[in-house]
Amino acid sequence: MPITVQNSNSTVEDIVARLTEAVHEHKVQPGTKLREDEVGEIFGVSRTLVRQALHTMEHSGLVTIERNRGAFVAKPTLKEAREVFEARALLEPQTAHAAALRTTADDIAALERHIENEHRAIEREQAGLALKLSGDFHLEIARIADQKIVEGFLHQLISRSSLVIALYWRRRNALCESNAHHALVKALRDRQADEAEELMKQHLLDLLTQLDLRERPSGPTSLRDVFS
Amino acid sequence: MPITVQNSNSTVEDIVARLTEAVHEHKVQPGTKLREDEVGEIFGVSRTLVRQALHTMEHSGLVTIERNRGAFVAKPTLKEAREVFEARALLEPQTAHAAALRTTADDIAALERHIENEHRAIEREQAGLALKLSGDFHLEIARIADQKIVEGFLHQLISRSSLVIALYWRRRNALCESNAHHALVKALRDRQADEAEELMKQHLLDLLTQLDLRERPSGPTSLRDVFS
DNA sequence: TAGGCATAAATTGTATACAATATGATTTAC
DNA sequence: GTAAATCATATTGTATACAATTTATGCCTA
Numbered sequence: 001m002p003i004t005v006q007n008s009n010s011t012v013e014d015i016v017a018r019l020t021e022a023v024h025e026h027k028v029q030p031g032t033k034l035r036e037d038e039v040g041e042i043f044g045v046s047r048t049l050v051r052q053a054l055h056t057m058e059h060s061g062l063v064t065i066e067r068n069r070g071a072f073v074a075k076p077t078l079k080e081a082r083e084v085f086e087a088r089a090l091l092e093p094q095t096a097h098a099a100a101l102r103t104t105a106d107d108i109a110a111l112e113r114h115i116e117n118e119h120r121a122i123e124r125e126q127a128g129l130a131l132k133l134s135g136d137f138h139l140e141i142a143r144i145a146d147q148k149i150v151e152g153f154l155h156q157l158i159s160r161s162s163l164v165i166a167l168y169w170r171r172r173n174a175l176c177e178s179n180a181h182h183a184l185v186k187a188l189r190d191r192q193a194d195e196a197e198e199l200m201k202q203h204l205l206d207l208l209t210q211l212d213l214r215e216r217p218s219g220p221t222s223l224r225d226v227f228s
Numbered sequence: 229m230p231i232t233v234q235n236s237n238s239t240v241e242d243i244v245a246r247l248t249e250a251v252h253e254h255k256v257q258p259g260t261k262l263r264e265d266e267v268g269e270i271f272g273v274s275r276t277l278v279r280q281a282l283h284t285m286e287h288s289g290l291v292t293i294e295r296n297r298g299a300f301v302a303k304p305t306l307k308e309a310r311e312v313f314e315a316r317a318l319l320e321p322q323t324a325h326a327a328a329l330r331t332t333a334d335d336i337a338a339l340e341r342h343i344e345n346e347h348r349a350i351e352r353e354q355a356g357l358a359l360k361l362s363g364d365f366h367l368e369i370a371r372i373a374d375q376k377i378v379e380g381f382l383h384q385l386i387s388r389s390s391l392v393i394a395l396y397w398r399r400r401n402a403l404c405e406s407n408a409h410h411a412l413v414k415a416l417r418d419r420q421a422d423e424a425e426e427l428m429k430q431h432l433l434d435l436l437t438q439l440d441l442r443e444r445p446s447g448p449t450s451l452r453d454v455f456s
Numbered sequence: 457t458a459g460g461c462a463t464a465a466a467t468t469g470t471a472t473a474c475a476a477t478a479t480g481a482t483t484t485a486c
Numbered sequence: 487g488t489a490a491a492t493c494a495t496a497t498t499g500t501a502t503a504c505a506a507t508t509t510a511t512g513c514c515t516a
Contacts, residue, residue, distance in 0.1 A: 036498070046471045047498085052283065059287040061377075068477050068498060083377045090318055090378070149289075149311045149388075150318070153381050160377075264468070274501045275468085296468060296507050 010043040015053035018043070023062055023073055024135070024162045025128030030075040034063065061160045074163055078213060081164040085208050088157050089201065091150055092138065096184065096200035098145035100193035107144050111185045114140060118181065131162060137181055141200075144188075168211045180206065238271040243281035246271070251290055251301055252363070252390045253356025258303040262291065289388045302391055306441060309392040313436050316385050317429065319378055320366065324412065324428035326373035328421035335372050339413045342368060346409065359390060365409055369428075372416075396439045408434065 010018075019039070022028050034054060036047040043050070054071040057063035064074045076084065114137055121130035135158040142151040180203040187196040238246075247267070250256050262282060264275040271278070282299040285291035292302045304312065342365055349358035363386040370379040408431040415424040 035496095037496095048470055048472090051498090055280065055283060056287070059284070070478095070498065080376065083375055086375070087319075087377050087381070090322055091315075094318055147311055147314070148308065149315050149385075153315070157377075263466095276500055276502090279468090297509095298468065 010045055010049075012049050012052045012056070015039070015043050015045070015049060016056050019053065019057060020060075020062060020159065021132070024132045024159070026131075026162075026166045027128065028073055030073050030163055030167055032073045034071040034073065036070070060156045062163065074160070076160060076164050076167065078168075080160075081168055081211070082213050084157055084160045084164055085204060085211075085213075088154070088161070089204050091154060091157070092141075092204060093197040093201040095142050095145045095147060095150055095154070096188075097193045097197040098147060099141045100188050100191055100196040102146060103144055103188045103191070108185060108189045111137070111140060111188070115181050115185065131165060134181075135159075135162060141184070141188075164211065168213055170210060170212045238273055238277075240277050240280045240284070243267070243271050243273070243277060244284050247281065247285060248288075248290060248387065249360070252360045252387070254359075254390075254394045255356065256301055258301050258391055258395055260301045262299045262301065264298070288384045290391065302388070304388060304391050304395065306396075308388075309396055309439070310441050312385055312388045312392055313432060313439075313441075316382070316389070317432050319382060319385070320369075320432060321425045321429040323370050323373045323375060323378060323382070324416075325421045325425040326375060327369045328416050328419055328424040330374060331372055331416045331419070336413060336417045339365070339368060339416070343409050343413065359393060362409075363387075363390060369412070369416075392439065396441055398438060398440045 019028075019034070036050045036054070039053075040047050040050045054063055054065060058065045058071070062074055063071050065071045114133065118130055118133045118137065121133055138158055139151065139154060142154045145151075180199065184196060184199050184203065187199055247256075247262070264278045264282070267281075268275050268278045282291055282293060286293045286299070290302055291299050293299045342361065346358055346361045346365065349361055366386055367379065367382060370382045373379075408427065412424060412427050412431065415427055
């Protein structure tokens with residue numbers, strides 16, 4: 001199903017944001033082809049800007065571009081899926097630690113509002129939105145830690161996590177991780193850096209166990225993928 | 229001084245590679261403006277491909293693009309410089325550990341040849357080349373560890389490291405770190421994963437102490453940078 | 457002479473046109 | 487009837503043309 005919105009005069013950033021949102025909320029499946037004309041028509045811009053947007057998304061790992069064949073929503077393999085969470089496990093605990101040492105009252109307030117939104121999304125069974133907000137929560141912590149470069153990496157990793165979850169999530173309905181987020185905020189507020197680090201590590205492990213990263217991925221979209 | 233090579237029919241990858249090499253070897257200074265038609269003329273392609281190349285390099289942190297103003301060789305601030313090495317310290321020790329568990333005899337041979345080349349470059353006082361090879365050595369270890377995502381991040385970090393070194397290196401002439409690389413290869417060959425991890429951690433600390441990341445960066449290229 | 461304004465030149469931003477490649481349908485050979 | 491080859495179509499790759507913006511130049515005024 002194509003995206004049903006029809007804008008015009010969008011900027012590259014708009015296109016990236018809208019497409020990213022669609023992927024994050026699982027409105028487009030991994031493997032979906034993104035034709036340049038089609039995307040351009042939807043957003044009311046020429047292929048030039050679409051190409052820029054698609055290249056940007058390729059660099060963030062959300063899109064795969066095959067020469068002369070086009071752009072596709074990325075489809076992480078089992079191995080890549082594991083690597084995403086391994087990399088997050090390397091970066092995020094330390095980020096939580098650093099964030100705890102720098103958090104302001106405003107930051108805490110923003111995080112708590114954020115968790116409110118997450119709860120609301122879960123209550124209303126807006127799974128896609130809840131997932132996106134959950135990712136944003138992690139990014140917000142990186143922002144508080146004031147580590148721009150790591151934040152950029154996390155941006156990529158969390159984007160990819162969304163794809164991984166779309167492909168490998170075990171029980172689609174259950175999504176009840178907000179307790180972990182709440183505990184994290186508490187540790188940040190109390191400046192318990194070590195505690196925050198440990199909570200984050202555990203939180204990521206919990207996420208990982210909810211994924212089915214032991215068996216084979218679902219079938220490929222095209223036979224070509226098998227023999228490439 | 230402009231790059232003096234004049235090719236034609238280059239691909240985007242060529243342009244990225246050549247420009248990256250020039251930056252790595254400090255043939256173009258941080259802050260240098262990269263005009264699109266100038267680069268296009270040098271490589272014999274239209275602005276279309278140049279733009280793609282510059283955007284790619286922006287994503288890898290080597291180039292900064294300001295809207296309507298153009299592309300510049302990135303000029304890491306003191307804070308960014310520190311963050312680069314902090315991020316490397318988070319990723320690389322674990323990478324070395326993982327590499328030690330997977331290294332083959334061929335890998336060891338390749339690494340030893342690599343160190344040979346580094347020595348040769350240092351002997352011939354080709355500082356730029358030596359620096360590039362040193363970075364490649366670290367990337368090679370990530371490749372051996374078979375961690376694609378972390379390898380991608382390291383690619384960015386090592387690129388940026390080159391800029392950092394260009395700006396903040398204390399003693400330009402001294403470049404004698406190959407002992408550390410040799411010790412690392414030894415640990416990898418002997419499957420001493422913990423040892424390799426520790427050596428890498430120490431190696432990165434040594435690099436950091438050779439940088440002058442305590443004081444102010446050198447003056448900006450344009451006054452505009454000061455007040456932006 | 458210094459500052460500001462208008463104008464011209466240079467440079468980047470975006471759309472379009474054409475070329476190259478891949479995809480799919482039809483034909484042809486066996 | 488199947489498989490290979492051929493052609494037509496669709497899609498991406500690259501260059502060019504034009505628009506928007508910035509930067510530089512010269513003129514005017516105080």
